[in-house]
Amino acid sequence: MLGDFGGGPFGIYVHVPFCATRCGYCDFNTYTAGELGTSASPQSWLAALRGELATAAQRFAALPTATPEVATIFVGGGTPSLLGGDGLADVLDAVRANFTLAAHVEVTTESNPESTSPEFFDRLRTAGFTRISLGMQSAAAHVLKVLDRTHTPGRAVAAAKEARAAGFEHVNLDLIYGTPGERDGDLDASLDAVLDAGVDHVSAYSLIVEDGTALARRVRRGELPAPDDDVLAARYERIDARLTAAGLSWYEVSNWAAGEAAACRHNLGYWDGGDWLGAGPGAHSHVGGVRWWNVKHPARYSDRVGEGGLPAAGWEALTPEERYTERVMLAVRLCTGLPLADLDADGRGAAERVVADGLAARTADRLVLTDRGRLLADGVVRRLLVP
Ligand SMILES: C[S@@+](CC[C@H](N)C(=O)[O-])C[C@H]1O[C@@H](n2cnc3c(N)ncnc32)[C@H](O)[C@@H]1O
Numbered sequence: 001m002l003g004d005f006g007g008g009p010f011g012i013y014v015h016v017p018f019c020a021t022r023c024g025y026c027d028f029n030t031y032t033a034g035e036l037g038t039s040a041s042p043q044s045w046l047a048a049l050r051g052e053l054a055t056a057a058q059r060f061a062a063l064p065t066a067t068p069e070v071a072t073i074f075v076g077g078g079t080p081s082l083l084g085g086d087g088l089a090d091v092l093d094a095v096r097a098n099f100t101l102a103a104h105v106e107v108t109t110e111s112n113p114e115s116t117s118p119e120f121f122d123r124l125r126t127a128g129f130t131r132i133s134l135g136m137q138s139a140a141a142h143v144l145k146v147l148d149r150t151h152t153p154g155r156a157v158a159a160a161k162e163a164r165a166a167g168f169e170h171v172n173l174d175l176i177y178g179t180p181g182e183r184d185g186d187l188d189a190s191l192d193a194v195l196d197a198g199v200d201h202v203s204a205y206s207l208i209v210e211d212g213t214a215l216a217r218r219v220r221r222g223e224l225p226a227p228d229d230d231v232l233a234a235r236y237e238r239i240d241a242r243l244t245a246a247g248l249s250w251y252e253v254s255n256w257a258a259g260e261a262a263a264c265r266h267n268l269g270y271w272d273g274g275d276w277l278g279a280g281p282g283a284h285s286h287v288g289g290v291r292w293w294n295v296k297h298p299a300r301y302s303d304r305v306g307e308g309g310l311p312a313a314g315w316e317a318l319t320p321e322e323r324y325t326e327r328v329m330l331a332v333r334l335c336t337g338l339p340l341a342d343l344d345a346d347g348r349g350a351a352e353r354v355v356a357d358g359l360a361a362r363t364a365d366r367l368v369l370t371d372r373g374r375l376l377a378d379g380v381v382r383r384l385l386v387p
């Protein structure tokens with residue numbers, strides 16, 4: 001059950017399901033070596049990944065439309081840098097063996113600062129990676145400790161500089177704000193560090209207390225306070241003001257870039273409703289209005305690939321209503337806004353009220369969030385969808 005390609009840019013996401021330790025706030029599909037035991041390893045994962053990519057390429061070849069060239073690749077996780085430079089080069093070779101890459105393909109890998117080095121970045125550059133995304137989170141040691149991050153405060157900035165020195169023009173730093181115990185001064189120190197690193201992209205996420213995580217248990221027991229909405233809003237405004245003053249402008253509610261060329265094209269593909277193959281345990285794919293998601297456990301994933309076929313746990317063809325909901329949810333968060341023509345009559349009525357409340361502005365043909373609207377983006381989406 002595959003949809004046909006929709007005509008937009010085509011991307012490939014590869015999920016690396018390994019981390020050295022688990023951060024208490026994170027509920028991503030990732031496993032430590034202790035959790036996996038002998039059931040799966042980076043080697044068995046890479047063999048299965050090769051199998052999945054080959055099967056997907058064969059299935060795509062049977063579609064009416066020729067498989068588009070791959071415009072973007074994003075190796076995420078988990079901790080891709082645990083594979084080392086050679087391991088990540090193998091991943092890229094596995095994609096190349098099965099798909100044709102576009103001439104100016106964007107190839108990103110996420111990396112944890114503590115598992116990088118100048119040699120690692122040199123190897124990635126030679127292999128064909130074009131973009132590095134580093135999980136910095138904070139420059140304050142006590143915040144990193146609450147988050148269970150194992151890198152020292154200075155390591156993320158040093159890694160970003162090493163990546164630049166290795167020839168990476170596009171380097172991102174991820175920040176988390178609103179961690180219990182974070183003070184305004186800690187956030188300022190994080191922003192000073194980000195700006196000192198000279199990166200061309202920053203993602204900043206408010207800390208989400210995900211159910212089932214160690215952080216959620218600590219908050220429930222009263223050991224840590226839950227992030228406060230007013231504090232989160234003030235922190236977001238602070239981040240936006242400082243990044244904007246330094247020449248990094250927002251292009252998605254949680255993402256800032258030094259100009260259009262610095263935006264992450266892979267993520268823009270998701271937000272613009274493009275097509276992508278998600279390979280690896282638990283990865284999600286979307287081609288032509290059909291979505292599927294892989295089995296989550298690396299051992300089960302390898303088994304399923306070994307049985308032949310795609311290792312999907314489920315499939316769904318999006319209904320017109322679901323496509324509409326996705327379009328509104330994603331486009332409204334972009335600085336380019338939501339085309340008013342994409343809204344139905346109820347949505348256009350709601351858009352007028354959102355504009356009257358100062359949460360969005362109306363350009364000739366689009367609805368674009370105001371600064372206040374960005375703080376309340378989820379609420380704006382709800383109002384547009386349930387007028
Ligand atoms: C899942 S990680 C994968 C890359 C890498 N392991 C790292 O930690 O940077 C991608 C980003 O998601 C962020 N993230 C994960 N869980 C989060 C949460 N509960 N709230 C906010 N950000 C979160 C991470 O901090 C990281 O910057």
Ligand code: SF4
Binds near residue numbers: 022026027
């Ligand atoms: S290193 Fe990244 S993926 Fe791994 S547990 Fe921490 S936040 Fe999650």
